[in-house]
Amino acid sequence: MGKPQTRRKDTRERILDVALELFLERGYDQTSLREIAERLDVTKAALYYHFRTKEDILDALVGGIGERLDELIAWARAQPATLETRRELLRRLNEDLEEWAPVFQFLQENQAALRGRTAPKTFRDRMQVLGTLLTDPDTPVLERVRSLSALFTVYFGSFAISSMEGTPEEKRAALLQVAWEQIDAAHAASRP
16 A cells, blocks of 8 residues: 555645546636545545635646746746757757646636636746846847747747647647747857
């Protein structure tokens, strides 16, 4: 039998997975804690042990993305400000966005229900930090815009390509290729 801490973590992850599944199927407002518990085949008391409210579940889903972005930012800050680092930052972000796609889909589809909820550290703030890590403040505006466009290609491109023909892998690879072309062009233009 696994350690109690491991079982709790597994249960917590199962709750988050099932809640996200139901939020995507039924919508955030139309999903109750009772339905989540029923889908998991656990009592409401067992669910309450991990999450007291749907808002707690939402915070855990979104907070997980925030933590990963913070880790990515910390990694990038610890690296030299080179083209290779910037390309790797875009690659890692692209990979993470693929993993987070269901959460972003949920957030996109439930905007009205979630309006007014604020996170202590917003995605916008994190995207601004990532943007500064991809740009060189001493380069011309055009090159800084190219660098930021690489970030937007990877981040917002995920939403734009959802209905496009092709496999998810092909579309992700294409986004990354275009982002790399933009960051490469910005880097090349800023060199004498």
